[in-house]
Amino acid sequence: EYNIVRPKGYTVSYHANPEMEKHHFGQTHPMKPWRLTLTKSLVSSYGMPFAMDNYLTRAATYEELKSFHASEYLEYLGTAPAEDMPRDIDNPDKEVKFNLGGSDCPLFHGLYDYCSMSAGGSLDAARKICNKQSDIAIAWGGGLHHAKRSEASGFCYINDIVIAVLQLLRCYPRVLYIDIDVHHGDGVEEAFFSTDRVMTVSFHKYQPDIFFPGTGGLDDNGPKSEHNPGAHHAINVPLNDGITDEQYQYLFESIIGKINEHFRPSVIALQCGADSLAGDRLGRFNLQVQGHGACVEYCKKLGIPMIIFGGGGYTPRNVARAWSFETSIAIDCHTKINPIIPQHAPWRDRFIHDTLFPTLEQILGEPRANRNTAKRLQEIIQHVHDQLRFVNH
Numbered sequence: 001e002y003n004i005v006r007p008k009g010y011t012v013s014y015h016a017n018p019e020m021e022k023h024h025f026g027q028t029h030p031m032k033p034w035r036l037t038l039t040k041s042l043v044s045s046y047g048m049p050f051a052m053d054n055y056l057t058r059a060a061t062y063e064e065l066k067s068f069h070a071s072e073y074l075e076y077l078g079t080a081p082a083e084d085m086p087r088d089i090d091n092p093d094k095e096v097k098f099n100l101g102g103s104d105c106p107l108f109h110g111l112y113d114y115c116s117m118s119a120g121g122s123l124d125a126a127r128k129i130c131n132k133q134s135d136i137a138i139a140w141g142g143g144l145h146h147a148k149r150s151e152a153s154g155f156c157y158i159n160d161i162v163i164a165v166l167q168l169l170r171c172y173p174r175v176l177y178i179d180i181d182v183h184h185g186d187g188v189e190e191a192f193f194s195t196d197r198v199m200t201v202s203f204h205k206y207q208p209d210i211f212f213p214g215t216g217g218l219d220d221n222g223p224k225s226e227h228n229p230g231a232h233h234a235i236n237v238p239l240n241d242g243i244t245d246e247q248y249q250y251l252f253e254s255i256i257g258k259i260n261e262h263f264r265p266s267v268i269a270l271q272c273g274a275d276s277l278a279g280d281r282l283g284r285f286n287l288q289v290q291g292h293g294a295c296v297e298y299c300k301k302l303g304i305p306m307i308i309f310g311g312g313g314y315t316p317r318n319v320a321r322a323w324s325f326e327t328s329i330a331i332d333c334h335t336k337i338n339p340i341i342p343q344h345a346p347w348r349d350r351f352i353h354d355t356l357f358p359t360l361e362q363i364l365g366e367p368r369a370n371r372n373t374a375k376r377l378q379e380i381i382q383h384v385h386d387q388l389r390f391v392n393h
């Protein structure tokens with residue numbers, strides 16, 4: 001009915017586990033693992049699984065998690081008792097270890113399983129790319145970019161991206177990490193601060209002291225001290241509220257195009273946090289499904305093997321729209337896809353509007369004011385070009 005067939009000449013793999021989606025951060029917490037179920041059901045109602053290799057992901061082992069995380073931290077993550085009363089505004093944080101058990105990173109039932117399944121999916125995706133069994137591997141349950149070696153942060157406990165990139169580094173000389181989540185990809189950036197084999201690029205809302213995590217200014221390009229080979233290999237694109245598809249696409253293509261020429265990545269790791277979409281509960285941009293998806297399409301056209309991760313995204317219907325459309329881009333059926341959500345799609349009423357591509361007016365009523373000037377975008381592009389003069393592989 002939707003004319004979904006396997007793409008010619010390359011393989012796409014899809015890595016998921018419905019067990020992961022059953023976990024709850026707490027009633028009022030913005031992170032809803034259920035958005036993965038909504039995404040999978042929309043992907044399936046379009047018939048997209050017929051065009052991909054579908055894998056049920058396993059949990060990553062303790063040893064695999066240890067490739068990035070400290071054992072003291074993993075030990076505590078695996079044994080700390082779940083709290084029955086999650087913390088929020090009315091029930092504030094007490095003293096917490098490793099930032100576990102506060103309002104952002106609650107200790108909920110099954111936390112360790114949830115984290116190890118997220119990492120397992122991303123690691124499976126990386127292994128498929130390494131083995132050349134897959135050209136594009138999709139892991140929507142991953143993308144948890146804030147987690148540190150011994151610290152949970154911003155809804156992230158295990159940094160599945162770092163673990164997957166470490167796997168990629170066993171088989172590829174250079175990895176380009178791109179992060180289109182509305183938040184700065186601080187955990188991934190920091191993990192690879194001292195190597196020139198990984199370049200990290202994050203596009204994000206930047207307003208220190210107001211918007212989490214507050215890092216990722218234009219001039220933060222990796223520690224320049226003590227002959228650090230990783231200097232100039234962290235690129236940050238700090239943005240203001242209300243950026244549009246047109247501006248974002250222009251920035252993305254100028255910057256990633258230039259980086260591709262200078263850094264010449266052997267593989268791409270793309271974090272597709274959907275909280276950069278208009279109408280997100282935590283985000284502040286005016287991006288639509290089309291503009292968000294255009295980033296995925298641009299990367300795909302570079303013809304480099306790629307892992308696609310999820311990440312943030314706090315309005316589940318918009319997350320499901322974006323990640324389904326991006327799955328269709330991966331299998332190259334996005335130009336043929338019916339924009340009307342299939343009649344038989346489960347939870348069809350949850351989408352409110354019956355299209356994959358609601359207009360800004362449908363999403364927001366009144367679009368958010370755009371605080372990004374053309375002059376500032378040029379400054380950003382110029383700064384990135386200046387950094388890349390130090391990078392030649």
Ligand code: TV1
Binds near residue numbers: 104
């Ligand atoms: C419980 C209940 C927790 C309601 C957290 C929004 C809540 C937030 C909640 C929230 C919320 C944040 C901070 C302040 C640091 C804190 C997956 C000094 C309505 C990748 C993580 C954002 C984004 C963390 C994660 C941020 C990702 N914003 N309601 N918490 N403290 N934390 O600002 O990048 O998308 O908001």
Ligand code: CA
Binds near residue numbers: 184185204
């Ligand atoms: Ca980002």
Ligand code: ZN
Binds near residue numbers: 182273313
């Ligand atoms: Zn985010």
